[in-house]
Amino acid sequence: MMFFPFPLAYFAPLLSFTLALLLLTVMLRGGWAGFALDHPNQRSLHAAPVPRTGGLALMAGAASGWLLLPSWLWPALAIAGMLLAISLWDDVRGLPVKWRLLAHVAGAAGFVHLTGFAGWAGALLAIPAIIWMTNLYNFMDGSDGLAGGMALFGFGSYGTLAWLGGDTTLALACFAISGAAGAFLVFNFHPARIFMGDAGSIPLGFLAAALGIIGWQRGLWPLWVPLLAFSPFIVDASVTLTKRLLRGEKIWQAHREHYYQRLVQMGWGHRRTALAEYALMAAAGASAIWAIRQDGRTQVAFGIGWGLAYLLAMWRVDNKWGRMQGQSGC
Numbered sequence: 001m002m003f004f005p006f007p008l009a010y011f012a013p014l015l016s017f018t019l020a021l022l023l024l025t026v027m028l029r030g031g032w033a034g035f036a037l038d039h040p041n042q043r044s045l046h047a048a049p050v051p052r053t054g055g056l057a058l059m060a061g062a063a064s065g066w067l068l069l070p071s072w073l074w075p076a077l078a079i080a081g082m083l084l085a086i087s088l089w090d091d092v093r094g095l096p097v098k099w100r101l102l103a104h105v106a107g108a109a110g111f112v113h114l115t116g117f118a119g120w121a122g123a124l125l126a127i128p129a130i131i132w133m134t135n136l137y138n139f140m141d142g143s144d145g146l147a148g149g150m151a152l153f154g155f156g157s158y159g160t161l162a163w164l165g166g167d168t169t170l171a172l173a174c175f176a177i178s179g180a181a182g183a184f185l186v187f188n189f190h191p192a193r194i195f196m197g198d199a200g201s202i203p204l205g206f207l208a209a210a211l212g213i214i215g216w217q218r219g220l221w222p223l224w225v226p227l228l229a230f231s232p233f234i235v236d237a238s239v240t241l242t243k244r245l246l247r248g249e250k251i252w253q254a255h256r257e258h259y260y261q262r263l264v265q266m267g268w269g270h271r272r273t274a275l276a277e278y279a280l281m282a283a284a285g286a287s288a289i290w291a292i293r294q295d296g297r298t299q300v301a302f303g304i305g306w307g308l309a310y311l312l313a314m315w316r317v318d319n320k321w322g323r324m325q326g327q328s329g330c
Contacts, residue, residue, distance in 0.1 A: 008068055009070075009169070009172055010172065011068065012069060012173070012175070013065060013172065013175040013176050013179040014179065015061075015064050015065050015176075016061040016062050016179040016180040017061065017180060017183045019061040020058055020060065020061025020062070020179070020184060021061075023060055023061065024054060024057045027054075028051075028193060028194060033053045034051045035051075035092065036051065036052050036091045036092045037049040037051055037052065050192060050194065050195050051193075051195065052091055052196070052197030052199075053091070053197055053199070054184055054187065054188060054195055054196045054197065055087075055088075055199035055200020056084075056088065057183075058183070058204075059081075059084055059200060059203055061176075061179070061180035061183060062176050062180040065173070065176030065179065066173055069169055069172055069176075073169065073170075073173050075114045076210045076214070079107045079110055079206065079210070080107075080203040080210075081203070082103070082107060083103060083104070083206055084199050086100065087100075087197070087202040087203070091198050097252050104131045104134050104135065104202075107130075107206055108128075108130035108134070108206075108209075109123075109127055111130060111210050111213075112127055112130070115217060129209060130210065130213075133206070133208055133209035134202055134205040134206045135202075136234060136238065137201050137202070137204055137208060138201040138202050139258070140201075140237050141201040142260070142261060143260055143261065143264055143273055144190035144191065144271075145188055145192070145271075146260060146273070146277055147196055147200070148185040148196065149185065149274060149277060149281060150232065150233050150277075151177060151180075151181035151184075151204050152178050152182055152281075153229075153278065153284075154208060154229050154233075154281065155174040155207075155208070156178040156285065157229040157285030157288055157289060158170075158171075158212070158215060158226075158229065159172070159173075160285075161220060161288065161292065162174060162215060164289070167215075167218060167220055170214065170218065177204070177207065181204075184196065184200075190269070190271045192270075208226065212225070212229075221292055222299075224299070225288045225292060228288045228303070228306065229285050229288045230284075231306065232281050232284060235310050235314075236258050236259045240258045243257075259314060259317050260277060263317065266320060266321065266324060284306075
């Protein structure tokens with residue numbers, strides 16, 4: 001006779017939330033979070049040093065939930081752990097871009113090998129996509145509550161679709177990440193007391209790509225679903241960095257040109273920007289859950305509609321930003 005009314009795995013999201021919340025509380029109250037600080041500079045949106053170690057608690061919480069789940073998911077968790085270790089070293093001591101990129105390539109290639117992609121063509125498409133998602137998540141981690149919110153809504157959408165598709169294990173794995181992200185947001189929503197740092201954003205970006213691919217491989221969703229579920233990050237980062245690349249700028253250098261950063265600077269502030277992004281994230285996730293059950297023509301029309309909506313939103317921000325810069329004489 002089982003002591004629990006459900007298999008132990010069903011408690012994975014609750015365990016992830018609880019452990020992440022406990023670790024963050026202990027780190028902040030005990031003063032242990034400050035061994036790596038994010039010091040403000042001309043490209044920052046914060047004014048005082050803030051610990052950037054919250055990703056350790058977030059990922060530890062998520063991992064604790066995953067350990068209650070079947071082991072076929074653990075290779076992805078192991079790669080995320082490797083990326084966490086490299087990223088934590090970068091947070092504390094700093095690493096050259098080439099070594100960080102090498103770790104990201106190794107993680108993406110290892111995941112593609114372990115998941116058994118059919119043929120070189122698939123691998124050559126998947127590896128750059130995983131590397132890009134890994135990095136763009138880090139690029140978008142620059143405002144209070146933003147990256148944690150994307151994890152809450154994005155992985156929550158994955159979990160809901162996996163649950164509706166009958167894949168309980170994948171659903172619980174995604175909900176575990178969402179649970180840990182929810183605990184992180186308790187301390188990261190404006191005014192943030194702690195940031196996730198690269199040790200949180202890099203593994204989360206990798207897992208967003210990896211679990212999106214796993215769900216596709218298991219027949220739970222088409223490949224456009226991960227793109228839509230995480231589109232608030234994908235669109236902002238891809239468009240912004242493409243524009244910087246075309247101007248000949250170094251895309252890996254810190255800046256304040258992302259659309260969310262411009263909203264903060266235009267007077268929206270961290271709180272309003274985060275809430276607006278949450279609404280967008282929720283709408284993107286809900287749209288993916290709805291559209292997956294529609295016919296192909298409806299899905300194409302829906303994708304075009306989302307593309308036009310993003311173009312309109314970016315045009316409005318660019319237009320207002322240009323007027324503001326003109327008025328300030330910049």
